[in-house]
Structures are given as structure tokens and as C-alpha cells.
Amino acid sequence: MRIAVQTAAFDLGDEANAFAAGLDGAGAVVTFTGVVRDLPGGGLQAMEIEHYPGMTEKAITEIATQAATRWALGDVLVIHRHGRLALGEMIMMVATAASHRKDAFEAAEYLMDYLKSRAPFWKREITAEGADWVAAKDADEDALERW
Template structure:
């Protein structure tokens, strides 16, 4: 298991290759990479803030829960903070399991958690100013299924 909270850019392809290299003990590896979305065309950057000790500890705990709940062989979670430009990767989740259903479900669970409960605060900086991103009902609804 690897959990990283970092400011630095990561290469999702290289991370996935490293995560899956030499794996003969699994039947499925699932990955997801989230990127900064600019829906209106005026986003200058997304500023992501966090409390370092608290954030790493919370993500590690939920990743351990996913590993136990879906009998994962391994899991990777990377989440960035700081100023991020549109199109930049924000986070990545990868899960390895004996069967695809467990790998998909665990990855989905981790993504829902990161979107709704991980201790990050996001501010969108646009041409018109800066605003904190509010929680969305759809994200809360997605988390309820777990």
C-alpha cells in the first residue's frame, strides 16, 4: 500500500506501470486519474489546501479499510495539493485484486471518499475572482452507497 499527498506533478502512466510491474498474484488492476476540469473556460487554477498530518492519516485509514473490505492485494492513492492548472492531474487511485469486481468497487469507493471526505479544501481561481468549492449533493449521495 502506498499513499502520497504531494505538491509535485506525477506521471499516471509511470505510476501505474510501477504499481503493476511484476504482478502475477492478481487478476485485475484498476486505475483512475482525476484532472482539473475547466467547464466554463475561465479557470486560472484550482488551489487545494490541506493539513499535512491529518490528510495523510485520513487517506491511509480509508485505504486500509478498502484493502480489508475487498481483500485487495495492493492499493495506491496519490493526491496533490497547491495551485493546479486546468488539465493537470489532481489524484490517482489504483487497486489490485484477485478479481475485477473487487478492484473496481474498491477503486470507486476510494474515489468517492477522496471527493467527499478527504480533508482537502478547494478554491477555484477564475477571471472573476476566487471562490471556495462547496460540497455537492451528488458527491454525498455517491458516498451513501458504501
């Protein structure tokens, strides 16, 4: 298991290859990547992500440990950035490895659902008009109920 909370950009290909190369006997690797997208009407200049140093790493480790308990996983990787990110930059990624794809897919979805609402990050959208904190969606909280 590797958890990285960082300001630096990461290379999706390098990270996915390194993750896959370190596995022993896994038949399935799933990766998910979150990317800074524009606002519906355009105009996003940047996204700023604040976090709670210490709690962030602790919360992600607990979420990943829970995933490893629920599914038979060969390995888990979570990288999540903070600081100022430009449109199109990668915000975060998860990778899961398992013998079979069902476990890898489900565990990746579980990680994403929990990272959204239980890892202490706060996003702010920067436009020419100013900066707006992104509000949490009820749907994100509801998504946890299926697990």
C-alpha cells in the same frame, strides 16, 4: 499500500507501471485519475487545493485500509496533489489491484467516494474575477450511503 500527498506532478504511466510491476498474482488493476477541468462557461485559470497536513495522510490511510478490509486487494495506491494546479493537470490518482476486476473496480469507486468527502482537501477555482471555494455537493455525501 502507498499513500502520497504532494505538490509535485506525477506521471500516470510511470505510476501505473510501477504499481503493476510490484504485484504478485493479481489479475486485475484499475486506475482512476482526476484532472483539473474548466468551468461550464470556461475561464478557469487555475485550481488551488488546500489540505490539512497530518490529518490528510491519516484519513487517506484509514480509507485505504477500510477498502483493503472490504475487498480482497493485492495492493492500493493513492496519490493526491495540493497547491496550485493548471487546467488539464492531474490532481490525483488511485490504483487498486485484485485477483478479479469486480473487487478492483468496486474498491476504486469506494476510495474515490470517500476521498471526495472524507479526506481534508478544499478546492478553490481561480478565474479573472477572483477565487471561489468549491462547494461540496449533497450527491457526494449521498454517494457514501451505498457503501
